[in-house]
Amino acid sequence: MPDTQDLDPRKAAILEAIVSEYIGTAQPVGSQHVARTAGISVSSATVRAEMVALEREGFLVQPHTSAGRIPTDKGYRFFVDQLTEPGILGPAQRHKVAKFFEQVHGEMEDMLERTSGLLSELTSYASVVLPPSHESAPVRSVQLVGLAPRLALLVVVLADGAVEKRTIDLPDEIGDDVLAAAGARVQAMTAARPLGATDERTMTKDRVLDEVVGLALDAMKDLATAEDDRVIVGGSSRLAAAFDAVETVRSVLSTLEQQLVVVSLLRDVLERGLSVAIGTEHGYEPLASCAVVVAPLSVDGHEAGAVGLLGPTRMNYPQALAAARVVSARLGERLGGGTEAPPGRVDGRTAEDRVTKRRGAHGRS
Amino acid sequence: MPDTQDLDPRKAAILEAIVSEYIGTAQPVGSQHVARTAGISVSSATVRAEMVALEREGFLVQPHTSAGRIPTDKGYRFFVDQLTEPGILGPAQRHKVAKFFEQVHGEMEDMLERTSGLLSELTSYASVVLPPSHESAPVRSVQLVGLAPRLALLVVVLADGAVEKRTIDLPDEIGDDVLAAAGARVQAMTAARPLGATDERTMTKDRVLDEVVGLALDAMKDLATAEDDRVIVGGSSRLAAAFDAVETVRSVLSTLEQQLVVVSLLRDVLERGLSVAIGTEHGYEPLASCAVVVAPLSVDGHEAGAVGLLGPTRMNYPQALAAARVVSARLGERLGGGTEAPPGRVDGRTAEDRVTKRRGAHGRS
DNA sequence: TGCTGGCACTCGATTCTACCGAGTGCCAGC
DNA sequence: GCTGGCACTCGGTAGAATCGAGTGCCAGCA
Numbered sequence: 001m002p003d004t005q006d007l008d009p010r011k012a013a014i015l016e017a018i019v020s021e022y023i024g025t026a027q028p029v030g031s032q033h034v035a036r037t038a039g040i041s042v043s044s045a046t047v048r049a050e051m052v053a054l055e056r057e058g059f060l061v062q063p064h065t066s067a068g069r070i071p072t073d074k075g076y077r078f079f080v081d082q083l084t085e086p087g088i089l090g091p092a093q094r095h096k097v098a099k100f101f102e103q104v105h106g107e108m109e110d111m112l113e114r115t116s117g118l119l120s121e122l123t124s125y126a127s128v129v130l131p132p133s134h135e136s137a138p139v140r141s142v143q144l145v146g147l148a149p150r151l152a153l154l155v156v157v158l159a160d161g162a163v164e165k166r167t168i169d170l171p172d173e174i175g176d177d178v179l180a181a182a183g184a185r186v187q188a189m190t191a192a193r194p195l196g197a198t199d200e201r202t203m204t205k206d207r208v209l210d211e212v213v214g215l216a217l218d219a220m221k222d223l224a225t226a227e228d229d230r231v232i233v234g235g236s237s238r239l240a241a242a243f244d245a246v247e248t249v250r251s252v253l254s255t256l257e258q259q260l261v262v263v264s265l266l267r268d269v270l271e272r273g274l275s276v277a278i279g280t281e282h283g284y285e286p287l288a289s290c291a292v293v294v295a296p297l298s299v300d301g302h303e304a305g306a307v308g309l310l311g312p313t314r315m316n317y318p319q320a321l322a323a324a325r326v327v328s329a330r331l332g333e334r335l336g337g338g339t340e341a342p343p344g345r346v347d348g349r350t351a352e353d354r355v356t357k358r359r360g361a362h363g364r365s
Numbered sequence: 366m367p368d369t370q371d372l373d374p375r376k377a378a379i380l381e382a383i384v385s386e387y388i389g390t391a392q393p394v395g396s397q398h399v400a401r402t403a404g405i406s407v408s409s410a411t412v413r414a415e416m417v418a419l420e421r422e423g424f425l426v427q428p429h430t431s432a433g434r435i436p437t438d439k440g441y442r443f444f445v446d447q448l449t450e451p452g453i454l455g456p457a458q459r460h461k462v463a464k465f466f467e468q469v470h471g472e473m474e475d476m477l478e479r480t481s482g483l484l485s486e487l488t489s490y491a492s493v494v495l496p497p498s499h500e501s502a503p504v505r506s507v508q509l510v511g512l513a514p515r516l517a518l519l520v521v522v523l524a525d526g527a528v529e530k531r532t533i534d535l536p537d538e539i540g541d542d543v544l545a546a547a548g549a550r551v552q553a554m555t556a557a558r559p560l561g562a563t564d565e566r567t568m569t570k571d572r573v574l575d576e577v578v579g580l581a582l583d584a585m586k587d588l589a590t591a592e593d594d595r596v597i598v599g600g601s602s603r604l605a606a607a608f609d610a611v612e613t614v615r616s617v618l619s620t621l622e623q624q625l626v627v628v629s630l631l632r633d634v635l636e637r638g639l640s641v642a643i644g645t646e647h648g649y650e651p652l653a654s655c656a657v658v659v660a661p662l663s664v665d666g667h668e669a670g671a672v673g674l675l676g677p678t679r680m681n682y683p684q685a686l687a688a689a690r691v692v693s694a695r696l697g698e699r700l701g702g703g704t705e706a707p708p709g710r711v712d713g714r715t716a717e718d719r720v721t722k723r724r725g726a727h728g729r730s
Numbered sequence: 731t732g733c734t735g736g737c738a739c740t741c742g743a744t745t746c747t748a749c750c751g752a753g754t755g756c757c758a759g760c
Numbered sequence: 761g762c763t764g765g766c767a768c769t770c771g772g773t774a775g776a777a778t779c780g781a782g783t784g785c786c787a788g789c790a
Binding site for chain 1: 732733734735736739740741742
């Protein structure tokens with residue numbers, strides 16, 4: 001891709017001016033506008049000549065003959081890669097973030113959901129949160145609870161505070177004591193190990209117990225493989241404001257409703273080491289008019305999940321990147337240091353935050 | 366409301382024709398169209414005269430002088446109350462429902478989410494599922510699991526298979542054995558009783574244990590009061606197709622994103638004993654161009670939660686009502702008879718359905 | 731050589747006009 | 761009391777005229 005990385009400085013400046021302007025106004029940008037832009041000190045005629053070149057090289061298009069230019073995906077890409085720094089948040093936004101992370105508390109799911117709301121509010125794009133996978137979190141506790149005569153619930157608590165459950169159909173009526181024993185056995189076999197790593201089974205004299213243990217282990221394996229296709233989408237209504245064609249809105253929203261698609265989109269982008277995917281760069285046609293900004297989430301030093309933003313290709317990349325990165329960093333801090341295993345990591349601030357309602361009750365008891 | 370209930374048969378027929386036509390076409394309906402409708406055997410001039418009357422009485426409006434009439438909320442209301450039966454689903458839809466409930470399985474959350482998708486697909490409106498409240502479900506198991514030195518997780522399993530959790534900050538490092546003991550104590554104090562009904566506390570000799578038990582009981586009370594403002598929204602992208610003004614779409618979607626608003630809207634409608642709320646009838650201005658259809662969910666004989674549909678006021682009420690009712694009935698059956706306490710209720714079919722993946726594993730073990 | 735001002739041209743958007751026709755209200759007559 | 765007839769309204773569409781932002785090209789200047 002030689003032409004992607006090399007553009008003489010003037011062309012680059014012109015491209016930058018066009019992209020910035022277009023992001024702001026959503027109107028095709030003409031040569032005069034560009035010529036008047038600070039930093040451009042040539043005439044509109046020269047700008048026009050350069051625009052022709054930029055168009056030939058695929059950075060710009062003209063919606064129709066007598067209109068200004070708008071950036072192509074390639075144009076945005078160059079803008080993002082070469083012309084802009086991630087940017088920083090405005091003071092008001094910084095304040096919002098700070099305040100948010102001071103106040104937020106509760107279970108992880110709630111927190112992720114609210115974080116998604118925050119991110120969307122900061123940027124006015126739709127936001128996406130890919131929860132940290134529980135793959136590597138060690139099992140902390142396993143329990144079998146009888147619900148009905150031939151129905152039990154397997155409840156697995158992971159060290160990161162996540163609780164997974166699965167109903168299990170029993171072959172026979174099983175007493176609560178046997179269930180408890182089976183739960184204990186399974187816990188012994190799997191504790192302190194990640195969900196996926198199931199021990200080979202050991203047999204006892206008790207056929208019924210063995211069977212229940214087997215069922216539970218199966219369910220645990222099932223838990224390990226399934227589940228991880230969940231994603232939290234927030235502020236999707238803001239996409240309606242970003243597009244003017246109602247049909248575009250509909251198709252984008254309907255794509256966003258398919259969790260699986262969103263998850264794989266994000267994973268794809270992350271895997272390719274990108275933080276931005278523009279228009280057709282990701283292969284999802286219904287989202288061809290969208291761009292995705294992703295920031296991986298790193299909890300206690302290892303990557304887990306991600307936060308992202310979905311907006312029109314003419315999104316404000318610097319701001320979106322800044323917001324995603326700041327929020328992901330703060331969220332990562334927040335999720336780590338306390339719920340994760342390493343002992344002694346419960347620092348004062350985090351624990352303090354997490355108290356809230358609890359605190360009052362605690363004082364009383 | 367004398368004029369709401371009394372309309373001479375001809376007026377009613379004309380109103381019905383207009384509403385039906387408008388629901389189908391979204392175009393103002395003229396007198397000629399009505400006169401040509403089967404069942405109307407008067408001239409267009411007569412229809413016009415009646416239309417004037419209907420407009421005076423508030424059932425119809427004219428977008429502008431030389432246009433046809435469109436129904437007002439009051440017009441729809443009369444249509445729903447007096448002119449139409451709930452209707453039945455078409456064979457294709459029946460088949461979809463049957464197939465869906467044959468296949469669906471898994472945890473309740475998944476099932477509700479998929480059901481919401483089904484309902485939306487059936488009607489092409491947005492669908493809403495208000496999960497059965499756990500208020501009355503008795504506690505089946507309580508457990509305290511240590512996550513970090515001064516952090517524990519309270520895990521409560523209810524008889525309906527729901528699992529609730531809460532992190533608890535501990536005043537001190539507490540050993541796993543004490544946590545387990547505290548969990549057991551709390552379980553003894555609360556088991557078989559609904560979440561809200563907390564026992565008065567009994568003291569032991571052990572101050573630390575008492576404190577942990579106190580914290581756990583507080584957390585349980587907290588669980589009982591909070592939480593119940595959750596709602597599952599599905600197919601909201603279909604609303605984009607229902608409205609043509611992108612601003613309407615945005616505002617409706619953004620209202621739908623506020624779980625709390627949706628919950629109280631549904632509760633309001635249910636409390637007033639309605640199954641349909643049209644336009645401004647419910648007091649939520651941003652949804653003034655929407656109608657809501659609700660069907661309460663009855664699980665094992667008692668009302669719990671609801672399913673609903675949200676569409677434009679010109680929605681197909683008979684079909685929407687039919688879909689909501691059928692789905693709510695089937696879902697109620699499915700949620701009951703097995704997960705709920707009464708022993709022996711695990712009938713063959715339900716248990717069979719629930720097996721799926723499990724079954725294979727079971728055979729193998 | 732490269733930039734610039736000038737110029738003819740394009741073409742979407744806007745405005746205006748005319749006009750059609752669906753729809754109305756009214757009324758005289760059956 | 762219903763109906764056909766009629767004059768009238770007025771939104772929507774089509775076509776023409778106009779505007780103007782924007783373009784590509786080119787000759788001339790530094």
